[in-house]
Amino acid sequence: MITQLTVFLENSKGRLSDACRVIADGNINMKALFLSDTTDFGVARIFCDTPEKAAGLLNEAGHRAALTSVIAVSVPNEPGGLSKLLQYCDSCDMNIEYGYCFIVDGDRAIDVLKIDSDDAEEKLIEGGFTIVKPEEVYAI
Amino acid sequence: MYFQPEIETMDREKLRDLQLTRMQESAKNAFDNIEFYRKSFGEAGVTPDDLKSFDDLTKFPFVTKQDMRDAYPFAMFARPMVDVARIHASSGTTGQATVVGHTANDLKHWGECFARGIYMVNGGPQSTLQVSYGYGLFTGGLGAHAGGEAVGCAVIPTSSGNTKRQVQMMRDCKTDILACTPSYALLIADTAIEMGYKPWEEFPISGGIFGAEPASDNMREEIASKLGIQYCDVYGLSEIMGPGVAMECAERHGLHIAEDHFYCEIIDPETLKPVPDGEWGELVITTLTRECCPLIRYRTRDVTRIISEPCACGRTHRKIDKLRGRTDDMLIIRGVNVFPSQIEQVITTFPEVATHYLITLTNKGPLDHVLLQVETEPGFPIDEIRKLEDLKARLGAELKSNLQVSVEIQLVEPKTLERSMGKAKRVIDLREGTHA
CATH class of the missing domain: 3.40.50.12780 (ANL, N-terminal domain)
Structure with missing residues (x-):
């Protein structure tokens, strides 16, 4: 499991900018950021180094930040990389709450999944998937 | 006796x-x-x-x-x-x-x-x-x-x-x-x-x-x-x-x-x-x-x-x-008498919601509009939009059944709501017209 920094953003001007500024002022580097939005709020899911420190700074500054455990799977950067992973999840009856993907280098992609199941990681390892360790992600 | x-x-x-x-x-x-x-x-x-x-x-x-x-x-x-x-x-x-x-x-x-x-x-x-x-x-x-x-x-x-x-x-x-x-x-x-x-x-x-x-x-x-x-x-x-x-x-x-x-x-x-x-x-x-x-x-x-x-x-x-x-603190919303204490009462039945809140009343349309801004408690899983939306819906339904008035719920960041040691301002009435 790796730690995702999650930031709740109300839907008003400048909130994302403000949150990013707090992270920047903390001299924290973001590796990836994904935004989900609804009509009146948004959620930013962030990979960064020192997520605990980032969450602390954000909460102090009056944002709502939390640390969330998610599973990051390293898959080959080729057609079907994600599809195979999802088919496997489906076959194991794992329900995916949300997910997103990013490419690390030419060969590998990282698929991040939030799954409501305690043994999801074990099952993925059983299925032969490569789980990314925290230090690997923060060191990307 | x-x-x-x-x-x-x-x-x-x-x-x-x-x-x-x-x-x-x-x-x-x-x-x-x-x-x-x-x-x-x-x-x-x-x-x-x-x-x-x-x-x-x-x-x-x-x-x-x-x-x-x-x-x-x-x-x-x-x-x-x-x-x-x-x-x-x-x-x-x-x-x-x-x-x-x-x-x-x-x-x-x-x-x-x-x-x-x-x-x-x-x-x-x-x-x-x-x-x-x-x-x-x-x-x-x-x-x-x-x-x-x-x-x-x-x-x-x-x-x-x-x-x-x-x-x-x-x-x-x-x-x-x-x-x-x-x-x-x-x-x-x-x-x-x-x-x-x-x-x-x-x-x-x-x-x-x-x-x-x-x-x-x-x-x-x-x-x-x-x-x-x-x-x-x-x-x-x-x-x-x-x-x-x-x-x-x-x-x-x-x-x-x-x-x-x-x-x-x-x-x-x-x-x-x-x-x-x-x-x-x-x-x-x-x-x-x-x-x-x-x-x-x-x-x-x-x-x-x-x-x-x-x-x-x-x-x-x-x-x-x-x-x-x-x-003195009664609000008349679309003809219904509502007390901030009633809203507070409902909020306290939701452990996921912090007790800081702000009620804003407007009447830009033909009807009074009630906006309730609340924060989630720090432990709430904010990464899952489904849970956030579900919370909004449940809180809205509970308020509607208790107050007989529809309330728009907005989840906000902590710094949006004023913190106060004494009596915080909980209600902002921006309605035009006869309301006091």
Whole structure:
């Protein structure tokens, strides 16, 4: 499991900018950021180094930040990389709450999944998937 | 057990007759001796002779707190100073202080009213009553004290403050009944526990009479269980008398009004028309026996309802329900009366939601619009949009069913809502038009 920094953003001007500024002022580097939005709020899911420190700074500054455990799977950067992973999840009856993907280098992609199941990681390892360790992600 | 069984269990017909006779006398006392009433009755085109039935009372004008402020200091006194035994005054924090005079008879009746509550918590001449209300211009201390003396209790006038000594007196002097504000009762209980006592089993105390400020049901239960007592809620206001206007019996379902001294109406604060028994509205009190400061139709601003069903305790005097708020903070939204306290009540049933909130009212369309901004508690899984939306939907549905008004819920970041040590501003009314 790796730690995702999650930031709740109300839907008003400048909130994302403000949150990013707090992270920047903390001299924290973001590796990836994904935004989900609804009509009146948004959620930013962030990979960064020192997520605990980032969450602390954000909460102090009056944002709502939390640390969330998610599973990051390293898959080959080729057609079907994600599809195979999802088919496997489906076959194991794992329900995916949300997910997103990013490419690390030419060969590998990282698929991040939030799954409501305690043994999801074990099952993925059983299925032969490569789980990314925290230090690997923060060191990307 | 009753303090005054012949009065407290009086046949309702007889009680009604007594009320009407006394109301006529009270209106006459006010009219004959106070210029304000001659003027206000005159403007309404009535005299005390027009008061032939309870229905006639609705023709009479109201008295407000402002009227009493304007009368500062003695213009609302119906008696010369030679007959005045004591003067109390409300704090002037919200404006000019209001001064209320009491004759010896007024004080006697006050003590008797409070004494009925002492019997409601099974007190009597054998009881020790500790009065931890402040003594002074505030009516709490001396009002409770007078009740204790009327019963013949051993009264310990600790007044408020020096909480450790309060606990020591309570334990060593074997206090049976404590009278104070609910917040102070809780502080006394917590202090006793901090001092290493288990007051609910180690102290003889068995009853508590608490009032003068609002207390939630949870707080009442906490006080009752920590002290191991029967909780008696007392209602009163300094303009009318002080604590003892209404007191809660062991049935714990409303406060018996001292109807031989006070006539209560509930009005719709918008139309100012009386509402039927059982409906919520503003409490309006007419004093029936007050000699020095009679009040005819005093608007208390307190919101409650009349409970007219007979009470299992045997007392025939009708009850008022636990106060729901004050009309001062009442919001009228699409014609529905809503109190911020009701919204707060609903919010507290959602542990996922923090208790900071802000209500914003607008009317840019044809209808009033209510926006409620709340924050999630730090532990809430904010990464899952489904859970956030589900929370919004559930909170919205609960508010709709409780308030009968649709509320738009907006989840916000903590820094959006003002933090305050004192009273935070919870309501912003941006509506244009006639709303106050």
